[in-house]
Amino acid sequence: MAASDYDVAVIGGGLVGVATAWGLAREGRRVVVLDEGDRAVRASRGNFALVWVQSKGLGLPAYTAWTLRSSEAWAGFAQLLKEETGFDVCFERPGGFHLALSEQELEARASTLKRLHNQPGAADYRTEILDHVGIARMLPDIGREVVGGSYCPYDGHVNSLRLFRTLHMALHARGVTYLPSHRVEAIERRGDEFRLSTGPAEIRAAKVALAAGNANMRLAPMVGLSAPMRPERGQIVVTERLRPFLRHPLTTLRQTDEGTVMIGDSKEESTDPTGITLGVSAKEAERAVRQFPLLADVNVVRTWSAIRVMTRDGFPIYDESESHPGAFTVCCHSGVTLAANHALTVAPMIARGALDKALVGPFSARRFDVPAAV
Ligand SMILES: Cc1cc2nc3c(=O)[nH]c(=O)nc-3n(C[C@H](O)[C@H](O)[C@H](O)COP(=O)(O)OP(=O)(O)OC[C@H]3O[C@@H](n4cnc5c(N)ncnc54)[C@H](O)[C@@H]3O)c2cc1C
Numbered sequence: 001m002a003a004s005d006y007d008v009a010v011i012g013g014g015l016v017g018v019a020t021a022w023g024l025a026r027e028g029r030r031v032v033v034l035d036e037g038d039r040a041v042r043a044s045r046g047n048f049a050l051v052w053v054q055s056k057g058l059g060l061p062a063y064t065a066w067t068l069r070s071s072e073a074w075a076g077f078a079q080l081l082k083e084e085t086g087f088d089v090c091f092e093r094p095g096g097f098h099l100a101l102s103e104q105e106l107e108a109r110a111s112t113l114k115r116l117h118n119q120p121g122a123a124d125y126r127t128e129i130l131d132h133v134g135i136a137r138m139l140p141d142i143g144r145e146v147v148g149g150s151y152c153p154y155d156g157h158v159n160s161l162r163l164f165r166t167l168h169m170a171l172h173a174r175g176v177t178y179l180p181s182h183r184v185e186a187i188e189r190r191g192d193e194f195r196l197s198t199g200p201a202e203i204r205a206a207k208v209a210l211a212a213g214n215a216n217m218r219l220a221p222m223v224g225l226s227a228p229m230r231p232e233r234g235q236i237v238v239t240e241r242l243r244p245f246l247r248h249p250l251t252t253l254r255q256t257d258e259g260t261v262m263i264g265d266s267k268e269e270s271t272d273p274t275g276i277t278l279g280v281s282a283k284e285a286e287r288a289v290r291q292f293p294l295l296a297d298v299n300v301v302r303t304w305s306a307i308r309v310m311t312r313d314g315f316p317i318y319d320e321s322e323s324h325p326g327a328f329t330v331c332c333h334s335g336v337t338l339a340a341n342h343a344l345t346v347a348p349m350i351a352r353g354a355l356d357k358a359l360v361g362p363f364s365a366r367r368f369d370v371p372a373a374v
Contacts, residue, residue, distance in 0.1 A: 009205035014044035017211035023347020025174040046306025049160035054152035062362035073340035096155025224323030236264035
């Protein structure tokens, strides 16, 4: 195929790239997704699968409305995917909890949520702080050490690996070209189009969307943009399958649709996805048992680490280039939560050729340009 046949080249075949590419294809655009090979480092293969709201946005109030928008759009997004592929990604939004194991932890949680909601312009997450009895009404298996916690009705979860696969199937069904082992080394704008150099081929497209996770830091300057990143490692522990006992997801623990229990919310500065810090897994497991004593006798069947795509302040970056019109960045942590927004809101903006400043203006990387003295 002549390379210039593409309307948009999406760089990166992780969750952010494929959600955006699918949204572009729904807008009738001819799309190519350029990705690395099977063994690439991908947050999309190792995440915790929460569609999470309650704690998002302290420091950038616009992020509260953005997160809530995606949470509200998720059921429709899952339904569209099911209609196109026949696959159910098992999205549920029963409301979620964050549990505290001491009064001090509970106070810290309440104070964080208060500061979050007191920000001018913050969306109302309807979050409540509950005591042990209030929590036990909805989570009957909690341990005595749980003093309370926070609950938000907008929190949910999904089968994230099935989501990833389903999006790839949906791309295929819509005729999107997916090119693995096509790592983009250089991007150049010539005339009206972008030329993307990859090992096997040069690809030409009218627009380019950078969705390469942490690698956006290297790619963005090629099109006059910036994406300051600080990748971090997270570890997850998975148990054998159990009878259904946990209807609601927690920040650090959830029962999957298949019955296993996923535990984890660790943060390490490492960028090595091959290692596991045993002390970290042990701490995660110890807290989980204090929260749910029935987990004490359960076997762990798997544990892994994965590298988070993390911008320098933790909030998303959505940008369009002034010097290279037609180049966009789509980059964030919380790519599961925000998948509905990327497919149904950001992709149509890219298809039209301009980001809607009222919706995503606050997420420009220009926020990092503020001089240190300010
Ligand atoms: C432990 C952990 C738990 C998490 N839990 C949650 C959660 O509960 N809820 C939630 O919403 N989010 C969660 N996340 C975050 C979520 O997984 C990420 O936000 C999301 O997967 C990011 O997707 P991505 O496509 O940007 O990045 P990635 O999945 O990292 O994909 C980037 C892609 O770009 C490709 N690429 C890189 N460089 C190039 C190049 N030069 N050319 C072509 N392709 C390139 C890579 O090969 C890769 O396929 C978690 C992440 C981790 C690590």
